[in-house]
Structures are given as C-alpha cells and as structure tokens.
Amino acid sequence: MLAAVGIRSVDDLLVAIPERARRPRLGVPAGLSELELHQELSRIASQDRPAGSGPFFLGAGVYRRYIPAAVPVLATRGEFLTAYTPYQPEVSQGTLQAIWEYQSLVAELLGFDVSNASMYDGSTALAEAALLAVRATGRHRVVVAHDVHPHARAVLRAYAHGPDLEIVEVADTVALTENATGAACLITQNPSFFGTIVDLRAVAEAAHAAGALAVASVEPVSCALLEPPGACGIDVGVGDGQPLGIPMTFGGPYVGMMAATSALVRQMPGRIVGATSDEDGTRGFVNTLQTREQHIRREKATSNICTNEAVYAIHAAIYLALMGPRGLASVAARSVEQAHRAAERLAALPGCAVTNDGPFFFEFTLRTPLGATALRDALLRDSITAGYPLGHDFPDRADEILVCCTELTTDDDIARLATSIASEMSRAGAPAPARRPAPRSKAVPA
Amino acid sequence: MTRRFPESGAATAEPALEPLLFELAREGRGNGHVPSAETPAAVPERFRRKATLRLPELAEQQVVRHFMHLAQLNYAVDTGFYPLGSCTMKYNPKINDRIASLPGFADLHPLQPDADAQGALRLIWELERLLAGITGMPEVSLQPAAGAHAEFTAILMFKAYHASRGEAAKRRRVIVPDSAHGTNPSSAAMCGFDVTTVPSDARGNVDLAALEATLGDDVVGMMLTNPNTLGLFEERLEEVIAAVHRVGGLMYGDGANMNALLGIARPGDLGFDVIHLNLHKTFSTPHGAGGPGAGPVLANEKLAPFLPVPRVVRDAGGAFHLTEDRPRSVGRVRAFHGNYGVLVRAYSYIRNLGEDGLRACGEDAILAANYLLALLRPAFDVAYDRPCMHEFVLSAAAQKKAGASALDVSKALIDEGFHPPTVYFPLIVSEALMIEPTETEPKETLDAFAAALRRIAERVKTDPASVHDTPRTAPLRRLDEVGAARRPRLRWRAGS
Numbered sequence: 018m019l020a021a022v023g024i025r026s027v028d029d030l031l032v033a034i035p036e037r038a039r040r041p042r043l044g045v046p047a048g049l050s051e052l053e054l055h056q057e058l059s060r061i062a063s064q065d066r067p068a069g070s071g072p073f074f075l076g077a078g079v080y081r082r083y084i085p086a087a088v089p090v091l092a093t094r095g096e097f098l099t100a101y102t103p104y105q106p107e108v109s110q111g112t113l114q115a116i117w118e119y120q121s122l123v124a125e126l127l128g129f130d131v132s133n134a135s136m137y138d139g140s141t142a143l144a145e146a147a148l149l150a151v152r153a154t155g156r157h158r159v160v161v162a163h164d165v166h167p168h169a170r171a172v173l174r175a176y177a178h179g180p181d182l183e184i185v186e187v188a189d190t191v192a193l194t195e196n197a198t199g200a201a202c203l204i205t206q207n208p209s210f211f212g213t214i215v216d217l218r219a220v221a222e223a224a225h226a227a228g229a230l231a232v233a234s235v236e237p238v239s240c241a242l243l244e245p246p247g248a249c250g251i252d253v254g255v256g257d258g259q260p261l262g263i264p265m266t267f268g269g270p271y272v273g274m275m276a277a278t279s280a281l282v283r284q285m286p287g288r289i290v291g292a293t294s295d296e297d298g299t300r301g302f303v304n305t306l307q308t309r310e311q312h313i314r315r316e317k318a319t320s321n322i323c324t325n326e327a328v329y330a331i332h333a334a335i336y337l338a339l340m341g342p343r344g345l346a347s348v349a350a351r352s353v354e355q356a357h358r359a360a361e362r363l364a365a366l367p368g369c370a371v372t373n374d375g376p377f378f379f380e381f382t383l384r385t386p387l388g389a390t391a392l393r394d395a396l397l398r399d400s401i402t403a404g405y406p407l408g409h410d411f412p413d414r415a416d417e418i419l420v421c422c423t424e425l426t427t428d429d430d431i432a433r434l435a436t437s438i439a440s441e442m443s444r445a446g447a448p449a450p451a452r453r454p455a456p457r458s459k460a461v462p463a
Numbered sequence: 464m465t466r467r468f469p470e471s472g473a474a475t476a477e478p479a480l481e482p483l484l485f486e487l488a489r490e491g492r493g494n495g496h497v498p499s500a501e502t503p504a505a506v507p508e509r510f511r512r513k514a515t516l517r518l519p520e521l522a523e524q525q526v527v528r529h530f531m532h533l534a535q536l537n538y539a540v541d542t543g544f545y546p547l548g549s550c551t552m553k554y555n556p557k558i559n560d561r562i563a564s565l566p567g568f569a570d571l572h573p574l575q576p577d578a579d580a581q582g583a584l585r586l587i588w589e590l591e592r593l594l595a596g597i598t599g600m601p602e603v604s605l606q607p608a609a610g611a612h613a614e615f616t617a618i619l620m621f622k623a624y625h626a627s628r629g630e631a632a633k634r635r636r637v638i639v640p641d642s643a644h645g646t647n648p649s650s651a652a653m654c655g656f657d658v659t660t661v662p663s664d665a666r667g668n669v670d671l672a673a674l675e676a677t678l679g680d681d682v683v684g685m686m687l688t689n690p691n692t693l694g695l696f697e698e699r700l701e702e703v704i705a706a707v708h709r710v711g712g713l714m715y716g717d718g719a720n721m722n723a724l725l726g727i728a729r730p731g732d733l734g735f736d737v738i739h740l741n742l743h744k745t746f747s748t749p750h751g752a753g754g755p756g757a758g759p760v761l762a763n764e765k766l767a768p769f770l771p772v773p774r775v776v777r778d779a780g781g782a783f784h785l786t787e788d789r790p791r792s793v794g795r796v797r798a799f800h801g802n803y804g805v806l807v808r809a810y811s812y813i814r815n816l817g818e819d820g821l822r823a824c825g826e827d828a829i830l831a832a833n834y835l836l837a838l839l840r841p842a843f844d845v846a847y848d849r850p851c852m853h854e855f856v857l858s859a860a861a862q863k864k865a866g867a868s869a870l871d872v873s874k875a876l877i878d879e880g881f882h883p884p885t886v887y888f889p890l891i892v893s894e895a896l897m898i899e900p901t902e903t904e905p906k907e908t909l910d911a912f913a914a915a916l917r918r919i920a921e922r923v924k925t926d927p928a929s930v931h932d933t934p935r936t937a938p939l940r941r942l943d944e945v946g947a948a949r950r951p952r953l954r955w956r957a958g959s
Contacts, residue, residue, distance in 0.1 A: 018834045018906060027826045030833055030850045031727065033696035038732040040822070044596035048817025051558045058811055062567025064582030066575065075572050078798065085496045087527055089564075095541030096534035099555055102753040104547070105883055106944075107874070107937035110480060111537035112752040115530070118484050121955040125517055131953045134753075137608035140798035148653075168798035175771070175794035178619055179654040214510050242502050244512050257798075266563070267583045268573030268799025269608070270755030282951070288753070293947035296940040300479040305947040311611070311649035312888075316658045321611045321649035328751030331530075338484050338526045341493045342516040350500035357505045376507050394576065405574055424497055 068265065071400030072430035074359075076380050076421025077210070078139070078166045079268070080260045082238070082348065083425055085339045088262040092332040102288075102324060106303045107295075112327060113302035117290045119334040126240045126337070127254040128247025129276035134288035134304075135325040136273030139257025140169040143204065143234050144176035145286045145320055146253045146275060150202030150230040151182060152319065153284050158183045160200045162193040164209030165234060167410040173204075189374075190215050194223035202230040202253075207246070208239060211419060212356070212380030213373045221250030230281075237261055237274065237333075238352070239378055241345040253277045262336030263329055272329035283309060286320030348424045352379035355422035359431045363420070366439055372417060380421045382407065382414075385438065387445055389418040392438065399437045467938060468532045471525070480938055481532045485955045488519030496523075517957065536938045537752070538882050544908050548854045548885035548897025549644070549692060551722045551744035556815065559748065559808035568807050573799035577784050584783035587800065588775045590810045591759075597813075597821065598721075599731025600738055600761035604770040606801040610719060613739030613758030614650035614686070619793040620737060620762065620769040621684050621713050622654055627769075627791060630711070638677065638685040638707070640669050642693060642889040647686040647717060656683055663891055667693045667847030669703050678706060684713035684736070690720045692889040692897070693847050694832065694854035704734040713737070713766070721745045722901070723829055723853035726822025730761075737762045746809035757805035771796050827902035828853040831909060835900050838913035842920040846892040854899035856892050862920065866927030869894040872919055874941065877934035879915035 024030060031039055049057060068081050075081075092098075096111060103109030116134045123132040136142040147159045159182055161170055170186065177184045187196055193203050203224045207215040217233055224231035233246040235256045240246075246254035258272035259265070277285060283306065291305030311318040340348065356379040364371045368386040371377075385392055389406035396403045408415030422431075473482035502511065521529075538545070545552035563569065567582050577584060591603035607613040618637065625634045637651035641660050648658040659677055664670040669687070685707045690696045697703060704714050716730045716738035722745045724730070730738045742748050743756035750756070762770055768791040776786050800806075816824065829852055836845065836855045843857040859869040867875075873883030873896065885897035900909055923930050934940065 018830055021837045022830070022833045023837070024833075027830055030829050030852075031696075032850070033698045034728050035701060035733070038728045040727065041599065041729045041732060043726060043729075043818050043821060045593055045813060045816075045818040045821060048820045049814050051556075051815070054558060054811060054815050055562065057814065058562045058807075059565060059567075061582040061586055062562075062565040064585065065567035065571050066579040067566040067570035068572050068575075069566065069570050073572075075574055077574055079572055079574070081570075081572065083497060085523075087523055091527060091530040091534075093560065094531070094534040096537040096539045097752050098560075098749045099540035099552075100537050100752045101545070101547060101550055101552060101750040104885075105538070105873070105877065106942050107934050107939050108538035108877055108882065109536075109752075110938050111533035111535065114481065114483070114536070115533050116752075117953075118955070120953060121483075121485070122518065124954045128514065137612060137755075137802075138798055141608065141612070141796075166798070168795060171795040172797060175619065175796050178622065178793065179615070181655055214507070216510075240512070241516055242506055242512055243510055245514075248512075248514055264564075264569040264804075265572050266569050267571040267580065267803040268801070269797075270757075270802040270804055282953070289951075289953060291947040292952040293943045294477070295942050298478055299939055300475070300477045301939045301942045303942050303944050303947050305944070305951060305953075307948070311645035313645070314649075315645045316648035316652035318645070318649045318652075321615055321646050321653050322609070323611050323644075323646050324609050324754040324756060326608075326751070326755045327753035328749075329755060331752065334484075335526065335530055337518055338521055338529070339493070339496055339523060340518070341520045342518040343499065343520075344494050344496055345518065346502070346516070347494075347497050347500040350502050351498065353505055354500060354503045357503060376505065376510070378506070394578075397576070397579065402572075402575065402579075 071402065072433050073402045074404045074420045074422065074434060075402045077405040077419050078257065079265050080423055081265060081425055082260050082423050084262050084264065087339060088332055088335050091335050092328060097328055097331055103304060106301060110301060113290050115331045115334055116327060117292060117302045119330040120290060122334055122337045123274050124276050126237055126245065127235065127276045128245030129254055130279035131282050132276040133285050134290055135330040136275055136287055136322065137326060138269060138271045138273045139234060139255060140172040142255040142273030142275045143169045144173045146232045146255050147173055147202060147204065149253060149281065149284050149286065150232060153230060153281060154201045156199060156201035158185060158200050159202055159204065160185045160187060160193060160196045161204040162190050163188050164190065164211060165204055165206040166210050169234060190220060194219055197223045197227035197229050200227060200229040202232045204232045206234040208236060208378040208380065211373055211382045212377040213375045214243065214378055217246055217249035217251055238345060238349045241349045252281060258333045261333035263332050270326055270329055272326040272333055284319060285309065287322050288325050351424040352422055355426040356381060359420060359422050359434065362431055362435045363438065366435065379423065380419055382417045383420050384417045386442060389416055392441060393418060395441045396437050401434055401437050403434060471528065480536060483955055484519045484521065484529060487525050487529060488521050490520055492520040492522050543880060543882060544904060544912055545882040546884050546898045546900050546912065547882065548899040549719055551899060551901060553747050553901035554903035555747050555749040559811040562811045563804045563807040581783055584775050586807060586810055588777060588783055590806055593813050594740060594759055594761060598738060598761050599729030600763060602762045602767035602770060603759055605759045605806050606771045606797050607758040607760055608797050608802050609754065609756040610739055610741045610758045611646040611650060612796065613760045614646055614717065615653055616760050616771060616793065616796050617715050617737045617739060618650055618654040620766055623769045623791065623793050624713065624766060625683060633681055634683045636681050637683050640687065641891050642691050643686065643688060644692065644719065666698065666849065667695045668698050671699050671702055674703060675706050678710045680710055682710055682712040684715055686715045686717060688717040688719055690723050690852035693856050694851040695847060695849065696852055700733060720853060723825060725825035727825040731763065737766050742805055742809040747812045748805045748808035755802045755805055757802040769793055824902045831900040831902060831904060835898060835909050835913060839916055842917045854897060856889065857896040857898065858892050859894040859896055862923045863894045865923050867923040867930040869896050871931045872896065875919045875930045875933040876915060878936045881912055881915060
C-alpha cells in the first residue's frame with residue numbers, strides 16, 4: 018500500500034501537522050484482549066446495585082418496566098444497529114419504514130397529526146418544543162410549571178440562554194394558566210413530576226386564549242388510559258420514550274418523542290420520514306420536508322439537530338407492536354393499581370401522608386416523619402430502593418419522597434416497603450404528627 | 464419489485480416490499496406479554512382516554528418476521544463496506560454491546576444514590592481522563608447526546624465566557640469556514656449569534672487573509688473542523704488560531720474527523736479552547752441507523768468552569784460523587800448523565816485498543832484513505848490534490864459533463880454491492896464524492912471498491928444512460944422525494 022501511495026512510511030503523510038505536536042503520548046493503558054476486557058468491565062459493573070436486586074420504587078422520569086424478549090432481539094440486529102442516517106433510501110428501507118411506523122404509533126398514542134423521527138431525549142424535546150413555540154408566535158417568553166421534571170426545566174433554562182428567552186417558572190398548573198399573557202407557550206407535564214393527573218384542557222384553553230401555544234410532556238404508557246395531549250387541545254406533545262421497551266442504562270440513551278398538530282409541521286425540528294413511491298410505483302419511504310434542516314438551511318434551520326435516536330425509536334415501535342392496545346393499557350392499569358395499593362398501605366402508617374394535590378397515576382409523594390434522604394438511605398440496607406427524595410430539587414419538601422410503582426411491582430415488594438418504613442420510624446422514635454392538612458386525593462383514605 | 468416477502472400474505476394499499484404493521488394487524492391478535500388488567504377506579508372518568516387507541520394487534524411471530532424483513536432491507540456496516548465520508552463507519556466490535564448490557568450498567572436507574580452507582584460513576588470519571596489524554600484537553604463533560612448537541616453546548620460556553628468578562632453585548636459573530644458542516648452555523652444561530660462564512664484557499668485551507676480581514680473585537684470565536692471536510696489538515700492552523708485569539712475570540716474544534724488524529728496529534732496541543740468528540744464515529748459505538756451518538760465536550764483550563772453540570776468528582780477516600788457546584792456552568796443540556804450506554808461502549812473500545820492500538824487506528828485510517836485516493840486518481844478529478852488524512856473528496860464534474868452526475872455514480876455503486884459515499888458535500892466541491900474508508904477494512908475491500916468505481920467511470924464514457932438508470936438490484940429503484948415533500952404522508956391512517 019505504501020508503494021501505491023508513493024511513500025516510505027505514514028510519516029510522509031503527516032507533513033502538514035506541526036512537528037512539535039506529532040505522535041503525542043496519550044497516557045492510555047495497554048490494550049486488553051476481549052476476555053480481559055470482559056473481566057475488567059464486569060468488575061466495574063459489579064460495583065453498582067442493579068435495580069433488579071431488590072424492591073424498587075424509584076421512577077421520577079425513568080421507569081423500570083417489563084421488556085418483552087423480542088424487543089432487544091429485533092432492535093439490536095446489526096442491520097439496524099450498524100447502519101447510519103438513511104441518506105440512501107434505496108438501501109435503507111428497513112430503517113425508514115420502521116421510523117415511519119414509529120411516527121405513526123407515537124402520533125396515535127399522543128393523539129396528534131404528526132410525529133417527527135425522534136429527538137435525543139424527553140428533556141431536549143421539551144426545550145426544542147419551546148423554541149418551536151418561539152418561532153411560531155414570535156414571542157420570547159416561556160412559562161413552565163414546577164410540576165415539569167426538574168432536569169427538563171434545567172435543560173430549558175440552558176437552551177434559553179442561546180436565543181436569550183425569558184423563562185418564567187411558576188408553582189403549578191393553576192399558576193400556569195394565570196400567567197399566559199404574552200407567552201410563546203405554556204409548558205406542563207402529565208402526569209406531573211409528582212405523579213398527579215393534570216388538567217391538560219385547562220392549560221390548552223388558557224394558552225390559546227392568550228395567543229400562546231400549549232406544550233405538554235407526557236409519559237407514553239399513561240396515554241393508553243389518560244386522554245392524550247392531542248385530544249386535549251395541546252399543540253405540541255413531547256416526552257421520553259424510555260418506558261417503551263428501553264433499558265434504564267443510568268440515564269440513556271433513550272428517545273425523545275415530539276408530536277404536533279399538522280399546522281406546526283414545517284416548524285418542527287428534526288428528521289421526518291414520509292411515504293412515497295419509487296420509479297416502478299412501489300411504496301417506499303424517504304427523509305422529507307428537509308428544507309427545515311441544517312444541512313440545507315444552515316443558520317436558518319429550525320434546529321441544529323442532524324440525527325435522531327433511530328435505534329431506540331425502533332425499540333419503541335417494536336414494543337408497541339408487541340403490546341398492542343390491550344397490552345399497553347394493562348401495563349398502565351397494573352402500574353396504577355399497585356401505586357394506589359402502596360399509597361393506601363403507606364398512608365396508614367403513623368405520621369405518614371400522601372401529599373398529591375389531586376388524583377395520582379402510578380407515582381405519588383409520601384411525607385414521613387423522617388427526612389426523605391435519610392429514609393431512602395436507611396432502606397437501602399434492606400435492599401429496598403424507596404424512591405426519589407424531593408429535597409434535592411424542592412428544598413421545602415425535604416420530608417417527602419416520590420414513590421413509583423410499575424407492572425413489575427409485586428404485592429410482596431409493597432409489603433416489604435411498608436414494613437421497612439415502619440421499623441425505621443420506630444427505630445427513630447415516636448412519629449411526629451402530620452404537619453399538613455389531609456391529602457385531597459380521593460384515592461387515599463383520610 | 465413488490466411483495467419481496469410474500470409469505471406475510473397481507474394485502475397492502477399499494478405495491479409494497481413489506482406490509483405495514485397496520486396492514487398486518489387483525490383485531491384480537493397478540494397480547495400475553497403482561498397479565499390483563501382493567502382501568503382502576505382510581506383514574507377519574509373525566510381524565511380517561513375517550514378515543515380508541517388504534518395500535519395494531521399482532522401475534523409475536525408476525526412482529527418478529529416484520530422487523531426481520533425490514534432489517535434485511537438495510538445496508539449496514541455489518542453487511543458491507545460503508546465509506547460514508549465524515550461519518551467514520553468503522554466496524555463496531557460486538558463485545559462493546561455485550562458490556563453495555565451488563566446489569567450493573569443496563570439495569571441502573573440514573574437517580575440511584577451515588578453509593579449504589581460507584582461502578583457507573585467510576586466509568587464516567589475514567590472515560591473523562593482517557594479522553595483528556597487522547598485529546599490534550601484537560602476537562603471533559605460527557606453529557607451532550609450528539610455532535611450537534613455538543614456544538615451548541617460549546618457555543619453556549621463561549622457566550623458565558625464572554626459574558627463573564629462583560630463582553631456579551633459586543634461579541635455577536637461566529638466565524639465558520641465555507642467547508643463546514645451545516646450544524647456549525649446552525650448551532651451558532653441557536654445561540655443567537657450571526658454567522659460569518661470565510662472562504663477556503665486554493666490548497667483547501669482556511670483563506671488566512673480573508674479570515675484576518677473579517678476578524679474584530681465583535682467576534683465570539685471560530686468553529687473549525689480539523690482535518691477539515693475535505694479530509695485535509697489545515698496547513699496554517701497555528702496562524703489561524705493565533706489570529707482568532709489575537710482579537711479575543713475563542714477557538715472551537717469540531718471533532719467530526721478526530722479518527723485521523725488518534726495518537727497522531729492532540730487538539731489541546733494545537734491551541735483549541737473547546738472541542739467535541741463523536742463517540743459513535745471515532746470510538747466505534749454503533750451509529751444506530753441515525754442515533755444514538757454521544758458528543759462529549761472537552762475544554763482547556765480557561766473554558767472548563769463553563770462546562771455543563773453535573774460533574775463527577777472523586778473524594779479523598781476514592782469514592783465518586785456527582786456535583787452541581789460549578790457556579791459559572793452553562794447548566795444542564797440533557798437530563799441525567801448523557802447517553803450513558805454509548806459512553807460504556809466507547810470506554811470499552813478504548814481499553815480494548817490501548818495506546819498503541821489507538822495510534823494504529825489513526826495511522827491505518829490515513830493510509831487506507833491515501834491508498835484509495837491513489838487508486839481512484841486516474842479515474843476522477845481530485846478537488847484539492849495533496850496528501851489527505853482519513854478521507855478525501857473526489858469531483859464527478861467530468862462525469863457530469865459526460866452525462867452521469869455524482870448522484871448517478873453513487874447509485875451505480877449500490878448495484879456494485881457497496882454503500883455510496885457522502886455526495887454533494889462539502890458544498891465547495893462541485894459533484895462531490897466524499898470517501899472515508901476507515902481503518903477496519905482489509906486491502907481487498909479497498910481494491911474491490913476502487914475497481915467498482917473505475918468500472919463505473921468507464922461506463923460513464925460509453926453509456927452514461929445506463930449509469931443514470933441505477934440502482935437496479937436494490938430493494939427499490941430511485942424514490943420520488945419531490946412528491947414526498949409536496950404531498951406529505953407522515954403517518955398511517957385507517958383507510959389510507
């Protein structure tokens with residue numbers, strides 16, 4: 018090969034590189050064989066406590082759900098996993114049809130006309146939805162409720178520094194509807210970060226009365242039972258598709274869903290796949306409406322995004338195809354059932370109360386007489402992951418923990434959680450009386 | 464061609480290779496993956512879904528065959544040579560996928576307490592140190608989910624840096640070469656900045672005189688891909704960087720082409736302030752049909768305080784913790800810890816190759832590209848003909864004159880059994896064919912690919928119409944993209 022190029026060594030090809038900088042030391046340890054690598058990485062992985070090693074009640078935006086065996090078998094096929102963006106549609110119909118099916122499934126589930134081919138994750142999809150609303154309305158003020166996931170709000174604040182948007186954060190959905198004047202959009206989440214079911218119609222009506230768009234982030238499984246955002250008048254629906262057959266993997270990769278009314282399709286960021294036909298009249302699929310995108314419009318594009326999370330969009334499509342409408346509704350129903358069973362059990366403990374300010378779905382907030390972080394850490398000694406302490410993101414709620422149940426939660430898990438909390442409280446001393454009024458949730462006995 | 468997989472038996476609304484999920488579905492099929500459950504009374508009537516949920520109902524066997532059929536319609540690195548320029552479609556070792564699926568990584572929730580995630584946090588911390596050594600950039604955030612996401616993050620950091628010096632109002636312009644990826648100007652625009660494009664000179668470098676003429680104290684910084692999208696190392700890189708720094712601007716290195724520099728040169732030694740890496744390219748995590756990727760951002764000491772949070776720190780006792788205590792940080796650009804599963808694969812890849820293996824990647828990628836260039840030079844024009852790095856750009860302008868465009872040549876390659884190169888990019892080369900062989904292809908593959916392209920070039924001379932009339936052996940002929948955009952059909956609807 019050297020002779021064909023007409024050189025004596027590769028060094029002859031490096032003359033453009035400043036000599037002082039050539040062939041640096043990297044400080045990377047010597048390479049490992051596959052066997053050694055597996056041993057070394059298994060050793061590192063063994064320093065973690067996998068969620069499956071005990072009763073697990075942590076959710077807060079990422080959900081441990083049952084993943085049918087066929088999902089990873091199909092979605093990680095090399096033909097999907099090692100292809101790239103379908104620039105050449107004649108040899109990429111597998112990717113393109115699967116993404117078009119994903120778009121169809123997500124649009125149906127969320128109740129919208131169109132879905133894009135996906136975004137990085139739920140948090141960035143939400144921030145991009147705000148930018149979409151700014152483009153569509155010409156306004157620069159974005160109002161977001163505190164019941165939207167704290168990480169998604171943090172991402173929104175960071176994105177807002179780019180175009181210098183004004184981000185107004187308000188306490189809850191009621192305050193959201195009262196602050197619509199002059200807004201590009203109102204942003205809510207359903208179920209809320211705290212698990213409470215939100216009145217999406219009220220948000221949509223308040224937004225539209227003020228000439229703003231309404232944006233809702235949703236958990237996709239819940240849409241099998243709850244009225245989806247598109248049917249409530251919401252303009253842009255976003256969310257993280259992780260619960261649809263994607264492992265938790267310490268936070269990613271996941272898939273960001275974005276769906277909208279057809280009026281907004283040309284404002285949408287990201288790839289969109291459309292159906293068409295080839296020269297012989299056979300149906301096929303292509304990337305379409307590309308004049309929105311950076312490779313054509315450069316600085317005038319709707320977003321700089323140039324990929325989607327295709328292989329995880331395919332995971333979600335396969336999951337939904339396997340589950341079907343009844344399977345998905347059963348997953349949601351079972352999760353709700355178990356959450357309400359757990360809430361009832363825990364609220365009966367002395368000094369404990371469920372604090373949701375409305376009906377909740379499969380997550381709820383529990384106040385205990387103990388600090389929530391201390392309680393969580395204490396229960397880990399019994400191999401129970403009790404939930405997400407709210408104090409990190411809501412300092413005035415440091416005695417509350419967000420508890421999640423899914424279809425994987427067993428009655429025995431709930432019994433162990435209740436028993437452990439009770440014994441932890443008795444170890445810590447007599448319970449203090451609840452400091453707040455009784456919860457308003459109808460599902461929890463007073 | 465219709466009915467490529469006839470045994471599924473479903474009637475399609477139009478001739479098709481494979482029916483849609485919705486066309487295969489029959490009411491009452493499927494289920495059985497989870498126990499049936501009815502909507503509990505706890506869900507209030509007024510919030511319940513009213514519209515029927517029209518998801519397809521299918522037996523598992525149907526779902527399996529459907530997606531297996533779709534997989535078979537794809538060309539992928541696992542099925543053949545994929546010389547897509549600027550995308551670094553190298554082979555992806557399977558061990559990296561297996562490691563990412565270990566329960567300690569795959570079954571870990573991102574909000575588990577630090578004490579339960581010591582292995583996962585250690586891996587982040589160690590990967591940051593490895594990437595710092597490979598690039599010469601001391602501080603790293605692994606949070607951005609993709610290269611474009613990293614560009615946006617970096618320009619946000621530039622904005623925060625200038626604001627911290629009271630220069631936010633005056634610095635409004637980002638400089639981008641005319642050979643840049645579209646994401647560069649788009650990322651700058653997302654940060655509210657104007658974009659100034661500088662031309663390339665006759666040797667494919669940034670035109671230094673034109674750059675100096677446009678520089679001023681209103682400049683935020685410059686975004687530069689090096690090697691650039693022509694596959695060429697900037698010959699006057701140090702002068703370019705010095706000129707930008709002289710006016711108080713910052714230098715951003717787009718890491719799209721870092722594969723050429725593995726063990727060959729470090730951006731940190733060359734003077735960049737912030738760079739990004741594409742782990743799915745350089746570090747061989749699979750491209751996933753368009754994602755996920757991962758786009759770590761790396762900074763020198765001056766820009767490090769502005770990196771996203773949280774960061775992973777190691778305490779005196781050797782334990783790892785997440786911290787958000789970085790008051791000058793641009794904040795959070797993605798939930799949780801980025802595309803963690805991609806990070807695991809990249810870490811595994813680096814530990815597998817080690818120092819010498821990484822350097823061999825860089826060398827072999829450069830040699831492979833120059834070898835292929837030598838084989839193709841007799842048949843095609845070379846846009847800027849000097850030793851290339853990991854990729855090169857041919858021009859099919861002569862072929863176009865003879866009656867077959869770069870697009871035609873690329874489609875003809877499909878019939879030869881290869882994935883086409885990147886076409887019509889960079890924009891500064893007419894009828895561009897951008898070819899990146901990577902280091903993982905044997906010489907025989909490079910020879911066969913060159914022979915195929917030369918055969919096509921010969922055919923253009925005698926029978927250009929036959930080149931235009933390709934592909935003929937792919938699952939589909941050319942598709943009507945104009946019609947797709949004029950009459951968008953973006954989802955399935957009952958009866959459609």
